[in-house]
Amino acid sequence: MTFKKFVKTVFFIEIIKGLMLTLRHFFSRAVTRQYPKEKREPFPGSRALHALAKDEAGNAKCVGCGLCAAMCPSQCIYIYTSEGEDHKKIVDRYEIDVLRCVFCAFCVEACPFGAVVLTDHFEYSDYSREAFYYTKEMLLDNWDKYMAGPKGKEYFKKFWRPKSEDFGLAVSSPNKSVQESSSELQAQAGDRKAP
Ligand code: SF4
Numbered sequence: 286m287t288f289k290k291f292v293k294t295v296f297f298i299e300i301i302k303g304l305m306l307t308l309r310h311f312f313s314r315a316v317t318r319q320y321p322k323e324k325r326e327p328f329p330g331s332r333a334l335h336a337l338a339k340d341e342a343g344n345a346k347c348v349g350c351g352l353c354a355a356m357c358p359s360q361c362i363y364i365y366t367s368e369g370e371d372h373k374k375i376v377d378r379y380e381i382d383v384l385r386c387v388f389c390a391f392c393v394e395a396c397p398f399g400a401v402v403l404t405d406h407f408e409y410s411d412y413s414r415e416a417f418y419y420t421k422e423m424l425l426d427n428w429d430k431y432m433a434g435p436k437g438k439e440y441f442k443k444f445w446r447p448k449s450e451d452f453g454l455a456v457s458s459p460n461k462s463v464q465e466s467s468s469e470l471q472a473q474a475g476d477r478k479a480p
């Protein structure tokens with residue numbers, strides 16, 4: 286044992302230093318937040334509950350191409366489509382099993398139309414598993430609740446790249462070539478069915 290270490294041991298230097306630190310923090314302002322009474326604004330770009338985006342006319346932007354479901358590593362997105370008038374694809378059901386989601390945002394990045402988003406709403410606990418199975422209607426409702434107005438636009442502008450315009454594709458009004466390419470990709474991925 287060195288002399289320095291001997292002195293430290295005999296005079297309890299380390300213990301005194303520790304107590305001094307405790308004492309210093311004892312009189313400083315507490316940083317503990319009294320959640321849920323005290324809430325903090327989520328950080329910009331937070332990834333929480335999903336929503337399906339609507340355009341200015343209030344229609345769902347999703348065209349049912351299936352890219353998001355194909356990219357999802359948790360395979361928790363289920364899309365059911367049918368053929369409407371003029372051979373137009375109709376999205377009958379769009380469902381997300383949120384409990385399986387890992388919030389990677391691959392679905393948001395994969396979507397050519399900015400049709401699926403991760404909002405910053407994180408307080409959605411419940412007592413049943415069923416409550417976390419979000420249907421198309423619930424997801425569209427989430428858009429109105431948490432992302433409507435400039436918030437949704439800002440969110441996309443700031444935090445999500447690449448976007449469809451990076452590839453020369455339209456964002457809000459999908460053109461024919463996009464739908465065609467989407468159909469090809471969907472044919473490769475195949476419609477995913479719920480278990
Ligand atoms: S955030 Fe990731 S895991 Fe969750 S639905 Fe999207 S792609 Fe799937």
Ligand code: SF4
Pocket residue numbers: 346347348349350351352353354364395396397398399400401
């Ligand atoms: S990638 Fe976008 S447009 Fe295609 S099915 Fe998913 S949310 Fe809809």
